[in-house]
Amino acid sequence: MEYIRLAMKNLLRRKVRTILSLLGIGVAIAVLYSLLEFQKGYEKGLQGQLDQLGAHIMVVPKGCPYEAATIVLHGGKWPRYMEESYFDQIKGVSGVSQAAPILMDAIIDPATKDSKIFLGITDEYGRLRLKWKMDGPGFSNEKAREVILGTSIATKLGLKTGDTFHLRQDASGRAGGKDDADLKVVGVLDRTGTQDDGFIFMPLHTLQQVFKLPGKIVVVLVRAKKIDGASLDKTMQNLRALGGNMNVFPLSELLNNASQLMQVTKVFVLAIVLVAIAIGAVGVLNTILMTVFERTKEIGMMKAIGASPKDIFTLIWTETVLLCTVGGLLGIGIAIVSSRGIEWFFRKALASQFSALPDTTLIGISPGIVLLCVVLSVGLGVLAGFYPAWRASAVKPIEAIRGAN
Amino acid sequence: MTKSAVLEVERAFESEALPNPYVVTAVNLGKIYRRGVEEIHALQDISVTFQQGQFYCVLGPSGAGKTTLLNLLGGMDVPTSGTLAIAGRTVMEEGWVRLSEGARDRLRRENIGFIFTEFFLMPTLTAMENVQMPLLWSGKEDRKYAVELLERVGLGHRLTHRPAELSGGEMQRVAIARALINRPKLLLADEPTGNVDTKTRDSIFELFRELNGEGLAIVLATHDRELAGHIDHVIHLHEGCIVEG
Numbered sequence: 001m002e003y004i005r006l007a008m009k010n011l012l013r014r015k016v017r018t019i020l021s022l023l024g025i026g027v028a029i030a031v032l033y034s035l036l037e038f039q040k041g042y043e044k045g046l047q048g049q050l051d052q053l054g055a056h057i058m059v060v061p062k063g064c065p066y067e068a069a070t071i072v073l074h075g076g077k078w079p080r081y082m083e084e085s086y087f088d089q090i091k092g093v094s095g096v097s098q099a100a101p102i103l104m105d106a107i108i109d110p111a112t113k114d115s116k117i118f119l120g121i122t123d124e125y126g127r128l129r130l131k132w133k134m135d136g137p138g139f140s141n142e143k144a145r146e147v148i149l150g151t152s153i154a155t156k157l158g159l160k161t162g163d164t165f166h167l168r169q170d171a172s173g174r175a176g177g178k179d180d181a182d183l184k185v186v187g188v189l190d191r192t193g194t195q196d197d198g199f200i201f202m203p204l205h206t207l208q209q210v211f212k213l214p215g216k217i218v219v220v221l222v223r224a225k226k227i228d229g230a231s232l233d234k235t236m237q238n239l240r241a242l243g244g245n246m247n248v249f250p251l252s253e254l255l256n257n258a259s260q261l262m263q264v265t266k267v268f269v270l271a272i273v274l275v276a277i278a279i280g281a282v283g284v285l286n287t288i289l290m291t292v293f294e295r296t297k298e299i300g301m302m303k304a305i306g307a308s309p310k311d312i313f314t315l316i317w318t319e320t321v322l323l324c325t326v327g328g329l330l331g332i333g334i335a336i337v338s339s340r341g342i343e344w345f346f347r348k349a350l351a352s353q354f355s356a357l358p359d360t361t362l363i364g365i366s367p368g369i370v371l372l373c374v375v376l377s378v379g380l381g382v383l384a385g386f387y388p389a390w391r392a393s394a395v396k397p398i399e400a401i402r403g404a405n
Numbered sequence: 406m407t408k409s410a411v412l413e414v415e416r417a418f419e420s421e422a423l424p425n426p427y428v429v430t431a432v433n434l435g436k437i438y439r440r441g442v443e444e445i446h447a448l449q450d451i452s453v454t455f456q457q458g459q460f461y462c463v464l465g466p467s468g469a470g471k472t473t474l475l476n477l478l479g480g481m482d483v484p485t486s487g488t489l490a491i492a493g494r495t496v497m498e499e500g501w502v503r504l505s506e507g508a509r510d511r512l513r514r515e516n517i518g519f520i521f522t523e524f525f526l527m528p529t530l531t532a533m534e535n536v537q538m539p540l541l542w543s544g545k546e547d548r549k550y551a552v553e554l555l556e557r558v559g560l561g562h563r564l565t566h567r568p569a570e571l572s573g574g575e576m577q578r579v580a581i582a583r584a585l586i587n588r589p590k591l592l593l594a595d596e597p598t599g600n601v602d603t604k605t606r607d608s609i610f611e612l613f614r615e616l617n618g619e620g621l622a623i624v625l626a627t628h629d630r631e632l633a634g635h636i637d638h639v640i641h642l643h644e645g646c647i648v649e650g
Contacts, residue, residue, distance in 0.1 A: 006541065009529040301525035304481055306514025306587065307542045308507055398482040401521065 007318040014291065018323065021287045024280040025327025025380065026334055029373050032273045033335040034342045036369045039266050041362030048194070054128035055100070055221035055251060057236060059090060062245045068219065075117035075195055077106040081216040082246065084204075089242050090220050095235030098223040100124035103204055105211045107167075116153070118200050120207025120217075128221060129196070136161035136187030143205045148187040150197040159185050165200070167210065277376075280327070281384040288320050288388040292395075299392050300400020309393035316392040320385025321378055328377020332370055339363040427490075428516075428591045428622045429455040429478050434487035434497075436473050436645075447473040448645045451487070455624060457590065460617040463626040464633040465642035471626035474642065475593045478624065479517045480509040492516040492590055514543055518584030518592045522599040524576040526568040526583075532575075533564040536582045543587060554582040558612060574605030581612065585621075592616065594625045598632065610635065 011018045060068040061080040071078040087101040103120035119125075122142065126132060139146050147165045149157070159165060165183045183202065191197060208214050224235045232250060239248045292299070299312055307315075335342065343363045434451040437444050448470045455461055455478070463471045476482040480491055489497040494512055496504045504512065513519075526535045536551045555561055558578040568576055577597060584592055594613070598606035610632060617623050625636065633639050641648045 003541065006530075006538075009527075013529055297523075298525065298527065301521070302538075302542075303510070304479070304513075304519045304521075305539045305542075305583065306510065307539075308510040310507075311542045398476050401476075401481075 003315055003318045004322065007315060007322050010291070010295075010315075010319055011323060017287055017290075021280075021284050021323055022327040022330055024283045025277075025324055025377065026331035028273060028276040028280045029328045029331030029377055030335040030338075030342075031276065031331075032270075032376070033332050033369060033373050034339070034346070034363055035266065035269055035273060036372070037335070037339070037363040037366060038343070038346050040366060040369065041364055045362060054223060056224045056232060057222040057239065057248060057250055059086075059220040059222060059239060060218070060247050062247055068247065071104060071218070075104060075106065075119070075199055076115075078104065078218055081213065081218060082220075082244070084208075084215045084217050086242075086244060086246070087217060087220050090222065090239065093235070093238045093242065095225055095231065095238055096222055097225040098124060098127060100128050100221045101204060101217040102219045102221065103207050103211075103213060103216060104218045105207065105213070116200055117198065118202060118207055118211070120202050120204040122204050125201075125221075128223060129192075132192070132196075133190040134187040135190070136185070138187050139203050140186070142203050143209075144186075144203055145183050145206060146186040146203065147183045148189065148201040149185060150189050150195075150199045150201075151191045152197040153200055154185075154188045159188075161185055161188055277380065281324075281380050284320060284323055284327075284381070285384040285388060288316065288323070288385060289391065291319075292316060292388045292392045295392075296395055296400045299395045300397040303395065303397035304401060312395070313389045313393035316389035317382070317385045320388065321381030324377045324381030324384065325374065328373055328380070331377075332373050335363070336365055427454050428457055428492060429453075430488075430490045431478070431484075432488040434474075434477060434484045434489060436470075436477060436482070437485045446645055448477070448484070451647060453640060453647065455591065455622055457622050458617070458620045459622055459638060460613070460636050461622075461624045461638045461640060462633045462636035463624060463640050463642055464628070464630065465626075466628055468644075469628075469642040470645040471628075471642055472595050473645075475595050475624065475626050478591075479519060479593045480504075480513045481519075483509075514539065514587060516590045518587070518589035520577070520580050520584050520592065520594040520597045522596040524568070524573075524580045524600070526576055526579055528568050531565045531567055532560060532571065532579045532582075535568070535579055536586055539583060539586050547586070551582070551586060554585055555579070557585075558582045572605075573601045574609065577601060577605075577609055578612070581609070581616075585616070590622060592621055592623045594623065596627055597625065598627070598629065606632070 058068070061082045063078075063080050068078060068080075070076075081103075084101060087099065090096060090099045101122060102125065104118065105120075106115045106117045108115045126138070134148060136148070138148065149159060149165070154160065157165070163185045165185055167183060183206075189196060202210070204217070208216060222235075222239070224232055226232070226235075236248050236250065240246075302312060302315075303309075340363075343361070346362070431454070432452050434448055435446070436448040437446055439445075451474065463474060465471050473482070477484050477489065478491070480496055483502050484497050484500075486500045487497065488495070488499055491512055492515075494504060494508075496502070496509060496512070527538065530538065532555060533548075533551055536554060537546075537548065540546055540551075552561070552564065555564055558581055560575060560578055560582070563571060563575060563579075568579070571579065577600070581592075581597075592613075597613075598609055601609065606629075613623055613625065614635075625632075627633060
C-alpha cells in the first residue's frame, strides 16, 4: 500500500467535506484558467486579425487611434473622413509597398438593431488580402453596382453569386432610391475566419455614391516594403511628413494597446481570483486540520506501530496536495467543459470595455496554462498542508492513546 | 537487576558473540506526570527483565500504572528516572535519554508489536490493508506474509472485509496480525481482551499462547485475575509499584 492510496482513502472518509473543499479550489482554478486562456485567446485572435489585414501601418483621420483601429478591424460607422486624394499622396511615399483606401459605413435596422457593415474598396484591398478566395468574377469596374459578400452575411441573407442585393430593404432612409439600392452579387468569399466574413464589399466609388460621401475615405491601410523597426519608423515618418490632419500608427501598436487594456482588466480580475484561491487554500487548511484533530487517536496508533513524525507529515501532506491537485484538475475540467458559457459571459461582461472582441475561440486548451494551473494547485496543497501536517507529526502517541483510553 | 547487569546485557547484544536472552531490561524505572504544580508518580522503582520466548502478565487494577509501563517498555514514552534498554539499545540511562525520538520510532518498528484495548483499525482499509499498514512506514511490501498472518489468526476468509464488517474478536485478531507484520521480538498487549466477550477473550488468549509457543515474547497487561492465572510470569502492579502477588 502506498501513501497516495492511503491518503485517498482517508479523504474519501468524509465525502461531503472533501467534495466541498474540492469545489472551493476547483471554482477558483476554473476562473483563473478561464481568465488566462481568455487573455491568450484575445491576443492570439487580435494578432490573427492583424495578420489577415495584410498591412503594417494604418492612416486614419485624427481621433482616438484605438477606436479607429477597432472600426477597421471589426467594421462599423466612424464619422471621421479624409479626402480620397490623400491616398494618391500616400502611394507615392518612400517605403510604401502597397496602400488600400477604405470607406466604411453601416446600416442599423432600428427594429432588430441588426447592423450591416459596408466596405468600399478598390483593387488594392484585394491585393492586401492575399488569402481571399471567392465564388464569382468580382467587381467588373470601379463604379459597378455590385457587391461581394462575406460568407456569413451571404448565408444570413440567403444570397449567392448572381442574386440581387436590395439595400433599400434595410429602411435606413439613407440609401437613396430604387436604382441606387439594387446591387448585383458578383462574389461570395470563402470563409476567412475574420470579420471579412460578415462584411458587404462594394467598389469604393459605388459606396461613396450610395452613402452620399463623394470623395471620402475612412482609412488607408499601408503595407511597408521593410518591416524591421528602423525601416518601419522611417516609413511612418515619411507618411507623417505628408501633413494633414491624420494619425499614422503601426498596427503592432494596436495589439500592444489592446493588450495593455486587457492587462489592466486582467490584473484586477486576477487579484480577485487570487483572493478566491487564498480563501480556497484556507478552506483546505481548515478541512485537513479538522481531520487531523479528529484522527488524533489514529495518528497516535500509527506512531505506536512504527510511523515516524516524518511518515505522518508525509501522509497528511500527501492528503492536502492530493486534495488541491484533484481540485485544480476539476477546475480545469470545469473551465474546459463550460468554456463556451464562460466565454459568452466574458464577452458580455467586457463588451463595454472592448467594443469588439475577436470572433475566434477565446477560451481554448493551452498546455502551458493547464500546466501552470496544475503547478499552482500542487503549490497550494504544499503550502496549505504544511501546518496541519506539522501538527499531525507532533502528536504524541502516548497522549493520543491515553486520550482514547 | 543492577545497572551493571543491564550494561552486561547491552554488551552482549552489541558484540553479537553471545545469544542474549533479554528483550527488555529496566532498572529503577520511574515515571512522573506533571499537571501544573501537581506531580503524579505513575511508576516508581520498577526493575524488571523480559526474556525472549516468555509470556508475562502485568496485573493490576485500573490506575496501577500498567499502560504507563507498557508505553515505556515499547519506547512510546520515556521514563523520568532509571535505566531502560530495549533490544540491546539503551533508551534511558540514569534519567538521561540516550535515544532520539526518531531512533526510538525505528527501534519500536523493528522490535515491538503493540496491541490496544481499542483495536485502532483504519475504518476505510480492508483487514489485509490494515495488517500491511506498518510496512508502509518501513518501506517494505510483503503481501504474502500479511495473508499468512491473517490465516494464522483465523481470518483467511476475511481478507477484504473492512472493520465495520468484522466482529470485535475478529477486529482484535486483525490488530494482532498487524502487530506481527514486522516480525517483532516482543508483543505488548494492553488489555487486549477488554472489549470482547468471554468466549472471544479465551480464543484470543489461546492465540497468544500459540504465538508464545512459537518463540514470541509477550507482555500482557490486564486487570483480569482469571486470565493472569493462565500466564507463567505475573508482575503485580499497585499504585505504580511492583508488589508481591
